[in-house]
Amino acid sequence: MPGYDVPDETVGRIVAYIDYLEQLAARNVATISSQALAEAAGVNAAQVRKDFSYLVPFRLGYFGTPGVGYEVKRLLFHLTQFVGVTQERRVILVGYGQLGSALARYRGFVARNFNIVAIVDSDPGKIGKRANNVVIAHVDALDEVVKETKAEIAILTTPAASAQATAERLVAAGVKAILNFAPVALSLPEGVAARQVDLSRELQLLAFRVGRPSEEGEPAKSQGATSGRVSE
Amino acid sequence: MPGYDVPDETVGRIVAYIDYLEQLAARNVATISSQALAEAAGVNAAQVRKDFSYLVPFRLGYFGTPGVGYEVKRLLFHLTQFVGVTQERRVILVGYGQLGSALARYRGFVARNFNIVAIVDSDPGKIGKRANNVVIAHVDALDEVVKETKAEIAILTTPAASAQATAERLVAAGVKAILNFAPVALSLPEGVAARQVDLSRELQLLAFRVGRPSEEGEPAKSQGATSGRVSE
DNA sequence: TAGATTGTTAATCGATTAACAATC
DNA sequence: TAGATTGTTAATCGATTAACAATC
Secondary structure (H helix, E strand, O other): OOOOOOOHHHHHHHHHHHHHHHHHHHOOOOEEOHHHHHHHHOOOHHHHHHHHHOOHHHOOOOOOEOOOEEEHHHHHHHHHHHHOOOOOEEEEEEOOOHHHHHHHHOHHHHHOOEEEEEEEEOOOOOOOOEEOOEEEEEHHHHHHHHHHHOOOEEEEOOOHHHHHHHHHHHHHHOOOEEEEOOOOOOOOOOOOEEEEOOHHHHHHHHHHHHOOOOOOOOOOOOOOOOOOOOOO | OOOOOOOHHHHHHHHHHHHHHHHHHHOOOOEEOHHHHHHHHOOOHHHHHHHHHOOHHHOOOOOOEOOOEEEHHHHHHHHHHHHOOOOOEEEEEEOOOHHHHHHHHOHHHHHOOEEEEEEEEOOOOOOOOEEOOEEEEEHHHHHHHHHHHOOOEEEEOOOHHHHHHHHHHHHHHOOOEEEEOOOOOOOOOOOOEEEEOOHHHHHHHHHHHHOOOOOOOOOOOOOOOOOOOOOO
16 A cells, blocks of 8 residues: 555645645746745644655655745655646446535536546436436446446445445445445444544534633524525 | 533534434434444444443433444434533524624534524625624624623634734623634633634644645655755 | 754654453 | 443553754
């Protein structure tokens, strides 16, 4: 497994550095210091240098010039090579509901070379429709679809109840990584990479930080129809 | 500042425990052990107990019965109180593009008492349209909209370039927490809670873990010496 | 050279996990 | 009582940050 001891945090930050370096490159900025890069990414300068140090064993360890900084273009090239951004990636989208369909159209993915090569759903009404240049297939055909399209990464937006079972089928079919939007912890075999994005959880966390707006005695409101109108 | 030394991780897990406990409650399961809860949430049993121990200073420290476990209903009540799930939360959605519109319709939010009370966008074509029972307003009116609706949490789905400026205006208008989908690190004043969800970054992280499909022969992961340094 | 900034080692911080006495 | 499981303290692990010699 490539880069097995590079922490997720480091890889994530390197992706962020790449974003920023691309802007710099577009503006023809020649060099940048770890300090400046750190500020842009909202992290510590030592962190940046430490992150770069992980690339050394990958023989991608160019790096900076003491007293000067990093050559933007060269750094960008190395980081890009490291993360493999240039590689086209084949993605299968599982679940074409509200969230799934939005993700299918999300431009950020295309921009990053993520190619949605298959979509499956369980709703018969959706099967056969075309979305994103791909015909939606039934989830029962998941196995063949994965094999035919050679999808290696899955985006999972099924309901929580079916997520684990579906994930297992994906893995059995050969998928190597899963981005899971269902609010359940997946238990997967070693060697399959997974990340969970739990949107409600994020909001609840924020709500907790905000605190209880008016501790007690606030009249309970019927949660349905708050007149959420915006004046105009 | 409620619970300021409770780690984000703990709060996040407590939300996950709540999810699972609700299922148990619905099935009329009476008690559960930290071990069983841990398995369901994909964490360590000590972790679960440690997480609960953070609630003690909040005088919500019921908790379990040694040798028996936790009463599902009672535990659920306490955790729910702690996180404040029952509170209705007012959310403003900033940016009504592909992702924004999907989030507006996302049922998981409503189910958790998150109420989208306002939507703003910069596209004149969208202004005045109705979505989610709310009339879309122009982002220029952001300040008034926040004040009128008393939104306390913002979901930010603007392009990266405008995210920081918009976030500052949100904070100035009184928003206390921001869920940021734009791929930039926001720099915000103390006391404003923020979380970033960067979808492309998640995918790139997974892509990295999958490895470069074509090539083989990365540095050996066997501890010390990388013997096979491949040529440049 | 003097000033700036790297790459890396060591110190610090915080979160996870193990261990175990308390106790139902 | 014997077995199970809690709540908490201590040990471990890993990630972040500070510090600094190397060096452009």
